[in-house]
Amino acid sequence: MPELPEVETVRRGLTPAMTGAVIARADVNRPDLRWPFPPGMADRLTGQHVLGLRRRSKYILADLSSGETLLIHLGMSGRMLVSGDPLGQFAHEHPAAEKHDHVVLHMDNGARITFNDPRRFGAMDLMTTDGAEQHKLLAVLGPEPLGNDFHEGHLIDAFRNKNTPVKSALLDQRIVAGLGNIYVCEALYRAQISPARKAGRIAKPRVAALVPIIRDVLTEAIEAGGSSLRDFRQADGELGYFQHRFDVYGREGEPCRTPDCGASISRIVQSGRSSFYCRSCQS
DNA sequence: ATGTCGACCTGTCGGC
DNA sequence: TGCCGACAGGTCGACA
Secondary structure (H helix, E strand, O other), rough: OOHHHHHHHHHHHHHHHHHHEEEEEEOOOOOEEEEEEOOHHHHHOOOOOEEEEEEEEEEEEEEOOOOOOEEOOOOOOOEEEEEOOOOOOOOOOOOOOOOOEEEEEEEEEOOOOEOOOOOOOOOEEEEEEEHHHHHHHHOOOOOOOOOOOOOHHHHHHOHHHOOEEEHHHHHHOOOOOOOHHHHHHHHHHOOOOOOEEEHHHOHHHHHHHHHHHHHHHHHHHOOOOOEEEEEEEEEOOOOOOOOOOOOOOOOOEEEEEOOOOOOOEEEEEEEOEEEEEEEEEEE
């Protein structure tokens, strides 16, 4: 589920349950996800106050009172389920444990945070909060697409002489950090740029136009609560479940939404990933 | 340096 | 019903 808007949605869902609360107990049910967990992870989490939850690209960062920061990545299939009743408004039962519940945080406010990840491409690590941005996984990241460092000049520079398809370039987290397969497809459709076009062969005004388009797509998706299951329990007890309306992603063979276009959406495979686009509108 | 590709995992779905 | 291949929201690291 996780590109930037989904991760931001998860972060916002976790915040009322975690920020200001204490991790009373941490169950670590296996030694690793994509990589081994850091030594003594359960002990290093237990008893810590959660000072705040930040997001960098697709990573959630939980700052702890110990001076350490917990890094969380959801990989392809990672989910964070909040259960219990942190706000004291309703009496929710904790659900039964499920297969692939790898880490469970029991908060002192009664909330329970369950990390479930069938494919185990996700990750967790601990680092000192001071200098967290130097963590190996964070140090290589490019600018936040919604931040001030992502601007026309940056993208034009990054694309200059690039021989790789623009689809791959936008998935490159060193160029801009947070896009994934869905939102790259959607942004390229709005920009009317073919995913197969070489990044270095797009006219500068068209590259520049991508910047506000990317910001818009991501902002709209965040406002919509992400494009996938919102599988955390809301403060009002609702199980959020939002389905975003895509223009192209997953719409192979369906009609292009551009008025009077009449073409149908195509799917091609680029570096092993599906790209959806309109051959008529995008070049 | 740059670009491509396999690898890491489990689950689901469609076709035969 | 069962088996098999294709595919899935990511990205690291090996290799040309």
